[in-house]
Amino acid sequence: NNPPCPAYRASEKGSFAWDTTARRWPVILTSVIDDMCKAYAKETDDTKVKEGKAIVEGVSTLKYEIEHDRQIRPLKEDGQPDVAVWNQQIATYFPNSTWFDGSWLYNECLMYRRLRELYNLSTTWKDYDPFLSQKNATFKGSFGAVFELAQKFSKLLDAQTEEQNQILFHELMQVCLWGNAHDLSLLTNMSQEDIRNLQATGKEKLEEQEKNIVVNDIDKVWNHVKGLKNARVDFVLDNAGFELFVDLVLADWLVQTKKAEKIVFHCKTIPWFVSDVIEDDFSNLLESCFNPEFFASCSPSQDDVAALQALASRWQDYIKNGQWVITSHPFWCSGLAYRHLREEAPELFADLANNSQLVFFKGDLNFRKLTYDCKWPVTTPFNTALGEDLSEHFTSICSLRTNKADVICGLKEGVQEKIEQTATPLEWRCGGKYAVVEYSSGKPE
Ligand code: F6P
Ligand code: MG
Numbered sequence: 001n002n003p004p005c006p007a008y009r010a011s012e013k014g015s016f017a018w019d020t021t022a023r024r025w026p027v028i029l030t031s032v033i034d035d036m037c038k039a040y041a042k043e044t045d046d047t048k049v050k051e052g053k054a055i056v057e058g059v060s061t062l063k064y065e066i067e068h069d070r071q072i073r074p075l076k077e078d079g080q081p082d083v084a085v086w087n088q089q090i091a092t093y094f095p096n097s098t099w100f101d102g103s104w105l106y107n108e109c110l111m112y113r114r115l116r117e118l119y120n121l122s123t124t125w126k127d128y129d130p131f132l133s134q135k136n137a138t139f140k141g142s143f144g145a146v147f148e149l150a151q152k153f154s155k156l157l158d159a160q161t162e163e164q165n166q167i168l169f170h171e172l173m174q175v176c177l178w179g180n181a182h183d184l185s186l187l188t189n190m191s192q193e194d195i196r197n198l199q200a201t202g203k204e205k206l207e208e209q210e211k212n213i214v215v216n217d218i219d220k221v222w223n224h225v226k227g228l229k230n231a232r233v234d235f236v237l238d239n240a241g242f243e244l245f246v247d248l249v250l251a252d253w254l255v256q257t258k259k260a261e262k263i264v265f266h267c268k269t270i271p272w273f274v275s276d277v278i279e280d281d282f283s284n285l286l287e288s289c290f291n292p293e294f295f296a297s298c299s300p301s302q303d304d305v306a307a308l309q310a311l312a313s314r315w316q317d318y319i320k321n322g323q324w325v326i327t328s329h330p331f332w333c334s335g336l337a338y339r340h341l342r343e344e345a346p347e348l349f350a351d352l353a354n355n356s357q358l359v360f361f362k363g364d365l366n367f368r369k370l371t372y373d374c375k376w377p378v379t380t381p382f383n384t385a386l387g388e389d390l391s392e393h394f395t396s397i398c399s400l401r402t403n404k405a406d407v408i409c410g411l412k413e414g415v416q417e418k419i420e421q422t423a424t425p426l427e428w429r430c431g432g433k434y435a436v437v438e439y440s441s442g443k444p445e
Pocket of ligand 1: 368
């Protein structure tokens with residue numbers, strides 16, 4: 001199962017992995033410290049204040065370890081069943097790794113798990129999500145696109161011809177794709193304004209941005225989707241807030257057109273990569289849509305508010321009647337690439353492979369894990385990067401990802417050279433303004 005090319009490592013100065021480890025992680029950890037200081041300052045319970053301070057100290061220590069490139073240490077026994085698994089992996093595969101010279105993918109996941117260790121070891125902060133206020137604030141910030149989509153999709157769809165379906169599907173796939181630009185861990189690079197610009201919903205904007213989709217398999221996905229009838233479709237989710245909102249718009253369309261009768265949404269089990277969806281974020285999103293106070297400072301019209309509530313109440317009905325299922329599995333919060341899915345989480349693998357007719361993997365981290373985050377030649381076929389387990393056992397896989405890390409595959413000959421006439425490798429691979437929609441049909445190519 002090992003890929004034939006080297007993994008990305010933060011020891012390569014100037015690489016995005018290096019920039020992330022040296023610069024972005026400290027910013028993210030500092031934002032956790034800020035959030036915690038505000039949170040415990042509001043508390044009156046002595047234990048909670050004391051434990052809040054201890055967490056802040058722990059985050060500072062973690063930051064220090066990373067900045068000084070210390071060796072990664074095993075997890076402390078914090079009461080969670082995954083401790084033994086992590087520690088066994090560290091001992092077997094990464095016994096001498098440091099934060100910079102180990103696998104970037106593994107270490108980045110480990111950092112978020114190390115953060116959770118601090119909360120698990122407390123008695124009063126176990127369920128606290130230090131990223132929640134950032135997630136809420138940025139969802140609020142995307143009100144323009146939220147209301148626009150709510151106005152467009154709140155009413156039930158009229159019966160459509162297959163040709164109209166195709167046009168709308170094409171549009172929704174792109175809305176869903178660019179929704180991934182909304183990743184809070186990248187806000188350390190991109191301004192809110194940049195991100196709002198990428199939240200394309202209008203037709204012209206989408207057409208303009210489609211030029212930046214460097215591998216575009218939307219038509220292949222449509223060829224599969226048009227043949228679906230009452231299927232099960234899965235979303236391995238990425239970010240909360242706006243990205244989740246647009247994922248739900250697409251899921252709603254799949255249900256209304258009867259392409260799917262069941263949608264399964266896979267969340268993370270712990271706060272992850274700043275903005276990733278945990279199960280609580282799902283209910284938070286619906287509550288925010290119902291609560292007129294949430295977007296009140298954005299002065300929506302009465303029509304806007306009514307449209308959003310109508311949409312959210314339809315979504316809530318899907319959940320109540322079991323058409324939408326919200327679930328999470330610890331494998332999504334391990335440090336492993338998805339080539340290990342079959343051996344590490346056989347029941348999850350079997351469920352996805354046998355019962356789902358299409359699995360959408362959203363976002364950059366999922367793409368890194370699908371492709372083992374290693375230095376593939378850029379024209380490597382997506383199926384080769386996925387490996388046999390995924391490319392031959394799943395019915396079909398679609399990755400929707402704005403490019404926010406070096407790894408890339410599936411490019412046609414000559415495309416890289418063309419892009420690099422106007423963009424540097426760092427810009428088109430890591431800047432979040434280019435994207436891929438890559439599809440695997442479940443058959444060897
Ligand atoms: O920091 C590493 C990284 O994987 C980036 O590549 C990306 O900016 C972010 O974390 C996660 O992005 P996404 O939310 O799209 O998975
Ligand atoms: Mg994310």
